[in-house]
Amino acid sequence: MIKVYVNPGGVLWKSKDTQKTDRCKSWFSLFLILLILFPCSMLKAQTxxxxxxxxxxxxxxxxxxxxxxxxxxxxxxxxxxxxxxxxxxxxxxxxxxxxxxxxxxxxxxxxxxxxxxLEASDFTSETVQFLYGTHKTKTFSGAVATIKGDDINTVGSPSSSNALAGRLLGLISSQSISFGNDASNFSLRNFSPVIIVDGQVRDIDQINTNEIAEISVLKDPASLAPFGMRSSDGIIVVKTKSGSAQKQTISFSAQGALQKPTYLPKYLDSYNYAVLSNEAARNDGSTAPYTQADLDAYKNGTDPNGHPNVDWLKLALKPTYNFTRYNFNATGGNASARYFVSLENMNQGGMFNVGSQDYNTNNDYNRYSFRSNVDVDIDKNTSVGLRLAGKFEKANSPGAGISSIMSALKSTPANAYPVFISDTTLLGGNSFYNGNIYGLINKTGYNRENRRTAFVDADINRKLNFITEGLSATGSVHYTSYYSNTVFRSRSNFAVYQLTVDPATKNKTYQQFGTNANYSSSNSYGNSFSRRLSFDGGLAYNHSFDKHGIDATVRYTWDQYDIGTSLTHAYNGIMGRVSYDFNEKLFADAAFSYQGTEQYVKGSRYGFFPAMSVGYDLAKEDFLKTSGINQLKFKVSGGLLGFDRASNYAYQPYYTSSSNAYYFGNSGTAMGGWNEAAIANPNITWEKSKVFNAGIDARMLNNKLGVTVEYFNKYRYDVLQTPGTSNTLLGLSYPDENLGKYRHAGIELGSDYSVRLGKVDLSLAANAQLFDSKVIFQDEVNRPYDYQYRTGERVGQPFGLVALGLFQSQAEIDVSPTQFGVALQPGDIKYKDLNGDKVIDDNDVTAIGKKSAPIYYSGSLGLKYQGFDFSAVVQGVANKDFFFTGINAWEFQNNGVSAGTVQNLHLNRWTPETAATATYPRLTYGTNVNNHRTSTYWIKDGDYLRVKNVELGYTLPSSASNKIHLSNFRVFVNAYNPLTITKLKDMDPEALFNFYPLYKSYTVGLSVKF
Missing domain, CATH: 2.60.40.1120 (Carboxypeptidase-like, regulatory domain)
Structure with missing residues (x-):
């Protein structure tokens, strides 16, 4: 039976049967649409x-x-x-x-x-996708990395950003979250790049991989300068697919995957928890909280109510959860009009173990997306393009919230309470733990967020050959709209119970904590929305004169962004670029932008950002034409770039009203009024970067081998930071000022090799990035010792104490400096006295950890043999360390209550018996003033090598696929994050301290073309 529950505002939630019915209706509608949009034609001519x-x-x-x-x-x-x-x-x-x-x-x-x-192709005949147009790779003197969309569309992840891991030179992709449309964080030469999709700043994860035609990563100043005061951190340019002048082609792909966490913490059972609790209490000089009878009960499992032993991770999380994706594409056209249409549905199942209630409380994620790209030649001189796309998402979650549940899993020991009181349906709990984890998942209702995103891109190009050959006028407009509303059917509280048994009468008493609140029934509309509108237009010129080629453009650009009720943020200005090449041997690019924003004081809102690059292909010289070197390109570029990081209208003072703004001697009673909330900085401006890039691109052995070497040096100045010194008499914090100066430099190394060995096609690629940085100037507070200053250190260099190991005896403590005024015991961390005053305190804090930046590397392998294909991508990090601290590492936080878990790693703590082999200090309850500090003791080796993606596929021979009226039929299996090699045993090295675990995925799929 189908049930729909309604209120005067509409449908709030549906039963599972209804959800299944809706999905069937959706697929039937999708099938009808395909029949209408893509009628097939019959071949009539004689063949x-x-x-x-x-x-x-x-x-x-x-x-x-x-x-x-x-x-x-x-x-x-x-x-x-x-x-x-x-x-x-x-x-x-x-x-x-x-x-x-x-x-x-x-x-x-x-x-x-x-x-x-078929001759071997000249790889340099390809083009690079720029912000405004394309550029031939062979005459390009900048730094860029590219990848085709078809190379990433089978990765078993809902996120386009995840699919780029390990594939592009200079771009580091680290997976950060793992719920629904999860994403990766990008780092390009140590900074977060701007992402531009079809001409507008957008999130790459707002489009699916099947829509992507090409991705270009721009890194050199000549390529970046046209983006003005948002250019210095690099740009990722994404171009979606277009139609082609051919008869209609329809393709369909389907993927189904099982996903599971890459790593879960290993928490101790109740018996070991109690043993370590007693030990920690004795170390603190307190009475052991558990008797021998308690320990026996935990060990034997004879009292599940009074002495429970619950594996909360196993109870709350499923061992695997599902992922499916279905995609339809159609493309075709003729000489006058071309189209590309894409429809996709993606579903990611939740990872929580949910009960049998009539509504869904799991963290499911569902997405429908569509795209229609059409290009039309109105006449021989005029062409227009229209790109329409949309995404509809539904993200479900328990009413308590995912972060609350994951936090409870990290902070609830196995003996906190039983899931249910035996022989009842009453949830277990007590005064300390009144949020039963099973109840948080199943008894708090659900929240359902519905998100809608729309994209519109339109462009027009008009040839002006009647003025001069190669001249054209072009313009485009881009619009993005995002809106979400959340349906809350949740409740804030539920009752838990603690069972007590009278030892004499055996009577049972159920003590209740909390109340069973009613479920809310509210819709919250418009809780999140944003809009972006962009426009650009200008002239372009492309022409060749004998051996000389010129490609130039000049445009006016305007971009406005509105989010929620915040004030509008806009940019506008002009940009220009001109490229010249002589016989594809000598070439140069010059670019500029003059751009401004309303975020700065009048008269200082615009900046000029010029850049230039030059290149020389030595392989074009006669003496190298028979050397087997197909390309040997030397290139260099430099320029001034900017980045706008200022908060909104920071140049203006900010006032706020308050009921207790002033005290005028009215017997100490506050009076209402307006007062200054923030000090203005009328001199605030954008950050600036002087960037230099030099490199070599080489191709050899009939283009089988390619090598790229890039060196960059970026000097950042006018970097916003809070002044190190301030006057507390003002009563307000000083505003950010353009004070900082930093230098970033690095080398990128890339190579690729493709060869045919008999019937086997082999392709290999490897990348490595070595980056470093230095603080040239940072306005700091006055520090008593030179070794405490950040200036001169690596950017982001951690500071802390230097640990000398663990104290092994009281005699050793007696002859050592005092540490933070606390009574030390054997097993505590011993620190180095840097200033020699016989006291360990904050004056002994210095730069710790590795002084050089991590080294990132990646590699890929491709094999093809007849109908079989195999590919693999790996990425890794070397010379990386991190601090293992907080609730993820330290024992018995919050005195063992509500944040008191212990893990396997705590079994190897210091005791007199384990002194020689201990890897963890003595145990204590709560925060240990001496041990729980940032120090070299807690530094762990973060190096790892991860297999990001492995795929094996088979394509049916055309003789067989044609018999079933298909032009192509391929099946494949794929593994995402299947293997990680690391010294870390207690967490995932790619996502340290995440509440939500990362996942590995095993996919089976097929793709067909009609």
């Missing part, structure tokens, strides 16, 4: 069978070459011996294409057999 063989430069057969009748959906692939067979008409054109080979076209005419040789 004949064309056969042939395709070989490479060495005359070896090439399997897997795509053979397409141009302008139709008819296609096939060569078999293991390079043979092909396809139906064609005599007027048809056969197109032969393969990655790493030059695409070749041949007209059938009256021939029925062909011998085709």
């Amino acid at each position: 004949t069978q064309v056969t042939g063989t395709v070989v490479d430069d060495a005359k070896l057969p090439l399997p897997g070459v795509a053979v397409v009748v141009k302008g139709t959906t008819r296609s096939t692939q060569t078999d293991g011996d390079g043979h092909f067979k396809i139906a064609a008409q005599k007027t048809d054109v056969l197109q032969f294409s393969m990655f790493g080979k030059v695409t070749t076209e041949l007209t059938v005419n009256n021939k029925t057999s062909f011998d085709v040789r």
